[in-house]
Amino acid sequence: MSPASSRTPFATFRDQYAELMRSAFLVDLQYRASIAIWLIWGVTEPIISLGIWWSIAAGGAVDGYTREGFARYFFGVALVNQATLSWDAWNIDRWIREGEMNHRLTRPIAPIHEAIADNVAYKTPTATIILTMWIIASLFWPAVRIPFEPGRWSLAIIAIVLAAAIRFLNGYATGLLAFWTTRATALVELQFGLSLFLSGRIAPLSLLPPRVAHVAEYLWFPYVLSFPVEILTGAVTTSEQYLRGFAGQAIWLAIWLALYLVVWTRGRRHYGAVGG
């Protein structure tokens, strides 16, 4: 009895991802109404922020940001945020609490791959919807148009993918703390609260009080939202800014990957010791 086929490990892995993404996408289709509501909420938040800054900037530019500048920034926030969302901690928490982790641990694939496939399957279509809305809006509203620069857009895409990876690993590793505590999702909420300010979600980082902006520099938050958004809007210009941004992303990706590996290995051992 030979359960594994003669295909290469890579072919099997590709096949696993294809089917994981397919089923995740089919499940998402079942929840299209909920997804529409989440999307509306995802867009509403930056629009509210934009509304506030729009009126503040009525008298002229705020720290270099004009009304149009804010509009482009918050459209960018809506897109990048949709592409980098992280919800896995809630799944992990539920699976461990309700014993649904068990069958995932007896399958010949680590549960993180299911989560990655799930993320790709959800974010690709939903981020595309937001991008389409942005393109349509720019037809009627010149303020949100961004210049066509293929080089810049390519770098923005790379930065968004890296940002999504950092935020995913951050949320996943924190979620895995559910192996020890029932408060893992509370920790994710706390990080979310901090990220509102420190990632540039409610205001561009350059408008934060200098001390807060300084603290943010030493954390991963600016790299998961502000940096890719500012590439898109044109605020990142010098090669030094690019280098600092991508280096920051690379470092935080490595850190969260390492943390994930540690938490996963130890969490699995802890789960094995105390049971689910």
Next chain:
Amino acid sequence: MPSAIVATELSKTYDVKVRDPGIKGALAALARPRYRQVRAVDNVSFAIERGDAVAFLGPNGAGKTTTLKMLTGLLFPTAGQAQVAGYDPWSGGNPFRQRIAFVLGNKQQLLWDLPPEETFRLNRAIYGVSLADYTTRRAELVELLLLGDLIDKPARQLSLGERMKCELAAALLHQPEVLFLDEPTLGLDLEAQQTIRTFLGEYRRRHGATILLTSHYMADVTALASRVLIINRGRLLYDGELSELVARIAPIKRIELVLSETVSRARLEEYGTVAHYAPPRATLEVPRETATVASTRLLTDLDVADLSIQDPPIEEVIRIAFGETEQDAEEDTVRTDVRRAPP
């Protein structure tokens, strides 16, 4: 060929938080947590040969599921070792997981919102089953489990029994060598229970799969397993043939009678103990070794319309077995205490 499952002195001890009831108790536990050690599984050893089906019996909380979780690599033992399909479950990794299936009757792995067919497709990819093998195995499982068009309905619309059949199919597409089933017929109606029993028996015959199952339904046990492991309070108390257990625990046979004439209870008492008397039906209990003689006498002496000799119901045997073993355990404890007493 090595055994499919070998458990050697497996033990699992949990630290359980002790808490007094009420708010005061909760606050006290917060300030100063106290733990009590619970031996969920205590020094359990057994071996199961390839292709055998064995039932794991015991009351709730006896340690059955904990043992299965250790054998599937979900939990690691506090002490002892295990080998399943030639692998150490804890360190065997994906090659080990390819060779087993673990079905929990009260949990599901089917994608809730999608038809079971989608879970099958997903499992095919996850277990790296070739398309050709998948097609053959899927067809076989659909036939044996009478799945028909169930696999095209969303899993959430299926009845419990239908879902369980699909769960089994999903768990067997990679043709595991060793199958762990925890209460596979829990809560199912009689028909679904019967389908699953017939299926498991047939599947084992066809593919030589090893099955270790726990169940509260004795019909599962008698239909599927000739050998039983009885565990209580974490300790393995019996490992052997079901028929031997019956003979040992309950050395009686039951003679069920349908009489054509009216016979008084007192008259029947001459042949054995009357367990049940509702003319024209009666049930006699006689010592195992004299059952044949007693039946012959009954047939000669009385006008008997129907007679059958049966073992006492297995439920009763198990109940008696648990009762006895609990007594043994208590005696053990007493003995240990005596040994520990200062001279």
